[in-house]
Amino acid sequence: MTISNGTSVSVRELRLNYGNLEVLKTLNLDVADGEFLVLLGPSGCGKSTLLNCIAGLLDITDGQIFIKSKNVTWLEPKDRDIGMVFQSYALYPQMTVEKNLSFGLRVAGTPKAEIAERISRASQMLQIEPLLQRKPAALSGGQRQRVAIGRALVRDVDVFLFDEPLSNLDAKLRSELRVEIKRLHQRLQNTMIYVTHDQIEAMTLADRIAVMRGGVIQQLDAPQTIYNRPVNRFVAGFLGSPGMNFLNGNIGADASTFQVGDVSVPLERYTFEQSVSPDAPVVFGIRPEHIAVGTAASAQPFSQNVKVEIMEPMGSDTLVWSKLGGNNFAFRVEAENHLRTGDVTRIGFDPARASIFDADDNRI
Numbered sequence: 213m214t215i216s217n218g219t220s221v222s223v224r225e226l227r228l229n230y231g232n233l234e235v236l237k238t239l240n241l242d243v244a245d246g247e248f249l250v251l252l253g254p255s256g257c258g259k260s261t262l263l264n265c266i267a268g269l270l271d272i273t274d275g276q277i278f279i280k281s282k283n284v285t286w287l288e289p290k291d292r293d294i295g296m297v298f299q300s301y302a303l304y305p306q307m308t309v310e311k312n313l314s315f316g317l318r319v320a321g322t323p324k325a326e327i328a329e330r331i332s333r334a335s336q337m338l339q340i341e342p343l344l345q346r347k348p349a350a351l352s353g354g355q356r357q358r359v360a361i362g363r364a365l366v367r368d369v370d371v372f373l374f375d376e377p378l379s380n381l382d383a384k385l386r387s388e389l390r391v392e393i394k395r396l397h398q399r400l401q402n403t404m405i406y407v408t409h410d411q412i413e414a415m416t417l418a419d420r421i422a423v424m425r426g427g428v429i430q431q432l433d434a435p436q437t438i439y440n441r442p443v444n445r446f447v448a449g450f451l452g453s454p455g456m457n458f459l460n461g462n463i464g465a466d467a468s469t470f471q472v473g474d475v476s477v478p479l480e481r482y483t484f485e486q487s488v489s490p491d492a493p494v495v496f497g498i499r500p501e502h503i504a505v506g507t508a509a510s511a512q513p514f515s516q517n518v519k520v521e522i523m524e525p526m527g528s529d530t531l532v533w534s535k536l537g538g539n540n541f542a543f544r545v546e547a548e549n550h551l552r553t554g555d556v557t558r559i560g561f562d563p564a565r566a567s568i569f570d571a572d573d574n575r576i
């Protein structure tokens with residue numbers, strides 16, 4: 213087996229079963245050197261299992277794992293040159309922050325001066341210098357997680373594995389630490405594989421996102437591609453908040469329109485990836501932020517009057533719920549707007565920005 217230059221982590225034909233349960237099903241994944249790769253998917257889809265296989269914490273059923281083109285499939289975790297950060301901080305409660313950071317290095321017999329230097333560098337980067345003499349009980353959740361990241365950082369490894377490191381933190385801390393992690397990656401430029409179920413974290417951090425479902429990678433691509441050209445309805449629905457609008461209808465008799473209720477959307481501007489048959493049942497997806505409202509709507513290739521049913525002020529903007537061809541349909545307007553429940557307003561969009569899915573939920 214040859215692993216191409218520039219590949220940091222390579223997972224080949226990986227299978228992992230728990231008894232009869234197939235958790236990972238012949239999974240392949242190549243992570244480039246220095247890449248920030250995010251594994252994104254709902255709870256139970258196998259993200260942690262995959263990460264733990266890479267880390268060597270689980271015995272795999274079949275397949276191979278390479279790190280820096282070395283076959284590590286049967287190596288102990290400590291011999292894999294990885295640093296791992298978990299959701300639960302797993303700090304030693306009786307040790308100070310400094311001792312927590314140095315523990316692994318002391319066990320490995322690293323010279324004292326070098327330990328001191330690495331701790332100084334990591335604690336500077338993570339802004340935990342003032343906390344070095346405290347014990348974990350005297351730290352906030354965010355500070356504990358910084359220490360946990362620091363513990364991986366001092367090991368000076370090629371690959372960092374993160375398993376939902378921010379999930380236990382409140383929303384404000386989560387977004388702060390998210391930026392810190394991104395900054396860290398920009399400085400260190402090492403390979404990071406980061407597990408999350410949070411699509412915002414995935415979008416903001418990733419060079420590429422692997423969207424997983426039921427132990428299978430559904431799509432692996434740059435965040436914008438995943439967001440704008442989802443390969444199936446699952447991926448389309450998993451990213452974006454508020455979510456994509458899905459209209460259940462069918463292709464028109466001449467195959468150049470989408471028909472939903474009494475509404476007809478022209479599809480000349482939509483780029484089909486597969487040929488379509490007239491009358492085929494399809495789901496038409498369009499994101500709320502791609503919808504123009506009022507006078508701007510009439511300038512769009514498709515526009516239509518709709519009735520305002522519900523207004524949801526979000527602070528920065530307002531989400532408006534209406535119906536299009538009998539389907540629920542949401543769009544955004546500015547926070548300062550003149551719309552009221554019951555108003556009729558014009559909405560419009562460019563069908564080029566849509567995603568159309570066939571009866572099997574695959575993009576067409």
Ligand SMILES: Nc1ncnc2c1ncn2[C@@H]1O[C@H](COP(=O)(O)OP(=O)(O)O)[C@@H](O)[C@H]1O
Nearest residue numbers: 230233235253254255256257258259260261262
């Ligand atoms: N030790 C285990 N024994 C049996 N099943 C497990 C074990 N660990 C995880 N699973 C199952 O494997 C699947 C994937 O779990 P996991 O990788 O933890 O998902 P995620 O991290 O995406 O939430 C789930 O269905 C889970 O119930």
Ligand SMILES: [Mg+2]
Nearest residue numbers: 259260261376
């Ligand atoms: Mg998990």
